[in-house]
Amino acid sequence: MIDGKIISQIKFPSPNPKVSLFIITYYAGGLKVKGLLAKPIEKKTTDGFLYLRGGIKNVGQVRPARIAQFASEGFIVFAPFYRGNQGGEGNEDFAGQDRQDAFAGYKLLMSLPEVERIHIFGFSRGGVMALWAAIEFPQAASVVTWGGVSDMSLTYIERKDLRRMMKRVIGGTPGKFPMRYRFRTPLYNLEQLEAPVLIIHGEQDKNVSVEHSVRLERRLKELDKSVTSWYFPQYTHYFPPSVNRLVVKDLTEWMKKQVE
Structure with a gap:
């Protein structure tokens, strides 16, 4: 059972005629996990x-439309559903062992002959997953975290509505199990990260406070890492659709510039 090995690939209806979608079953940490793969139809070699x-x-x-949106910018996109979802084996544990699903997803993309380099993108809780993947694979071309979590203890403090789930999944509170929360917090391991980082955050975000991005940016600068930050004072966790489309265009252009 090789991590990242594709077990099956089933065509999935695409919302974009220029993008092909496939439901993928692949190995991750000994489990059969599902994900969505998107390929631009016309472009043969890409990132x-x-x-x-x-x-x-x-x-x-x-969301298939979101994945197709990024693929339409010229990327082969793979989005893990994470273990235990959509018929996949195992159970999510909120950036604990399930980060293996992200690592195996990176390896899956590496195994595709059309792929030259790999960029990593994380939204919300995906922010910690993206940072862990970039730490695991320092050769990554770039990493973008949008409204991203960077400190799991801070999430527990801020999100009273998530505490019950976090105690169940992680096993207790940050006060009782500080190392379990530290294990899920990439801020302490950024020395190994080499890829340029782009941080995107709405300053009115109540789901993931902008403090997560402030802490990430501060730590990356302390380590003299390449970091660019786009803060939007007027927006929350979810940007208006028209703005969202523009930011997607801008962030994918930023990604492409990192490999020029």
């Missing part, structure tokens, strides 16, 4: 794009 979703279980599920 890979590892899309790491937010939420947990049915919250923040991978």
